[in-house]
Amino acid sequence: MASTNGLVPITRAFLSSYYDKYPFSPISADVTRLTNELHKISIDLQKGTTSPLSLPEGEKILLQEAETDPPHKMDENMWKNREHIEEIIFLLESSHWPKSLQQQSTPEDVELARVLRQLKDKFEVVLKVVESFQSKNSNNIFNTVMTYMPQDFRGSLIRQQRERSERNKQAEVDSLVNSGGTIRDRYALLWKQQMERRRQLSQLGSATGVYKTLVKYLVGVPQVLLDFIRQINDDHGPMEEQRQRYGPPLYSLTKMVINIRLFLSLSWWRFEDFKLQKNHISVLEEAVQVYVSELERFLTFIGEVFANSPFFLTAEEAGAIEGPKNDGYSETTVAAGKTHEVSLTVETINSYIAWDFTLLQGKISTDIGFSVEHTGSSGQRTLILPYRRYESDQGNFCTVMPGNYRLVWDNSYSTFFKKALRYKVDCIPPVVEVLPSTTVAEASET
Template sequence: MASTEGIVPITRAFLASYYDTYQFPPLSNDVARLSAEIRSLTADLLRHSPAAQGEERLLVSELESEPPHKVDENMWKNREHMEEILFLLEKSHWPQTLRKQSSPDDAELATVIDRLHQKFQTSLKTLETFQAKNSERVFNTVMTYIPQDFRGRLIRLQRERSERNKQAEVEALVSSGATIRERYALLWNQQMERRRLLAQLGSATGVYKTLVKYLVGVPQVLLDFIRQINDDDGPMEEQRQRYGPPLYSLTTMALLIRLFISLSWGRFETRKLSKQELVVFEEAVDVYTTEFVRFITFISEVFANSPFFIPAEVAGALQGRNNDDYQETSVPAGKIHEVSLAVDAINSYIAWDFSLVQGKINLDIGFSVEYTNPSGQKSLILPYRRFESDQGNFCTCEVGNYKLIWDNSYSSFFKKVLRYKVDCIPPVTEPVEPATEVEE
């Protein structure tokens, strides 16, 4: 197994040298030109009719602010803008006059809208795929440094449970009639929560405080990197300075397109789009979607090969795990060995990992789990079965005493040498704390 000796956390200087090999070809000059033209068109619409209260006023206010500084927050903003634009471009949300298509100009505009709707759908799908793959890649990279016994599986289980809860939270919000803006505010808060949990894995505080003793075997280099990734002059700042400016321009362009459509639809009954406005609008959407997909394709390759985390084969992530927290005991013929675990909170995990390291014949041993409630009543949680080795866990539904039993009573002559590790992992809670920002 590879040694971690001499390995240090990835630094901003290291990433700078890496990014030197990934120079993003500048955005098309059409991005700046068309953004300026769309901005001018929206100004004309606002002069004709000031922004109404609500969504229009919010968009105008957002346009007066700088785009978010973080790369991943910009990704989410572009995703939000695209969903809002798709919403506006759906036929059911067109102005009533346009839906009737009573004139050749309206029919032409409807054809253009259908085409642009498809372009935004393709761009949105590209972004969604990128985000999903990147998130999974980061989590799986971290998990390669976690000992591959019940600890790793429990962290995965906790993550799956947390993701199910987050999805249920989004579905409940949607069911309540929330707007796309409100849904994305929740999605971004959830994303920041994921960042906070990842950062806490590095510092072993907060949510992961109860799991820190189970992380023995994780190279310190990984924990150090996760902990320092958000320093003011840390690795992510290099990413923002290299790739932020073109993304910021695209975020602003998406907002301008969204505002232009919103204002146009709101005033369509009294002020239809002119031929020139339609040409600018169509060209702006074509340029934005093309350039955004190009940026995502580029950044996907950068992130896929980025040395944000030391590879497992280099770091020797599982070095020394064979001697990590295991105990050995001899179970004489005709006897049993028991381990009792007191559980004080429901949703704790009882976990085990065992094998037999010595034996003459019948190289297996009986195993079962028994529960005793606070009143002293016993019940069988895991029925008796014979194993050569086994790893497993379950989530507790009740507090009380859980007894893990290894049974060699069926053997008349031969002892069994049992090598095992068991523990009770407390439930992971999700306290409300200030967010620690970690970008993926």
């Protein structure tokens, strides 16, 4: 059993410092461009050429998903990408092509069939990459946890419980498939099972649920390990730093693969009366090439980051990292499309209002809007500091009017990126000089 003496679980502040060493090169601008192009073509496909047609239910669901933001969980996005890759492979099977395309009666159809087979090969390769990444990441976490477990029957019981649980989960999936479940049904079940794994990991940390029979045997299991596995996936725990730092590029890839699938699905639906044009096929080919290369690049990068990230650090390291935060600063998350504001009531002119803020998520989401506004007793509003977007800023001004001052951080322009904000705001009253008593007396006699 590895020693945990003097160690504490990783913290969000530690991960912020650690991730600073691993900046991810921005996702290609082609991802957004091609996603938008595919979405525009898909909208044209559903409109029809002469008369509107009712959109099939499956395509309605897919279109709705394409027009909403991806979930704010990295592992859920991994499952989403994997699901849509499988759905695309299904569409690219020659047996699922439109009937006229299967016949390949024209040179154009023969060329399109060749392209589709190549695209199918690319998706089959990247599907294996995603599956391998998920498997390695899951095993790495479990094996690291087990490294700190007593190497006796207690660890064996945990391993046996996991193996039994995984066998049951696979049997559940097999039963669903054998009963005619769709790819969508299967992935809904797989995600449900993933959340069950999280719950069981948390139960191990608190020695409850399926692990309650082990409570009296957990003596000797390091408390730091139990603390770690109980809180690692909390909504505002350490992994939130990972989501905010590396989530946005993955979310963009999720949007892209959904739109690739939407384009193919609608193209098959309208194939007989809306023949694919050469420029549409070119967009599809480029989109698949960009998606596959960017997803593989992201998974290679994030896999190395995860593999090298420690689960524990010394109390001294944690204190050194956390220390600067114990100085009057506050932290908050400004949701996409929302604002955060601080109101200060000033009764005396010549007071100073000062601020100091910065974003915590590093180089992925780079800025946030900021402005200052005054409201007088009559309700009249005056803009003190015009809106501008910053990565960080320090500033102050001297008030010339009493009333209410609102400091507003604005993330309303963001579609789905949250911003982690660290800030400090002060209102410093004017300094009144007190004259010495002798001076006061002399002044009154004058």
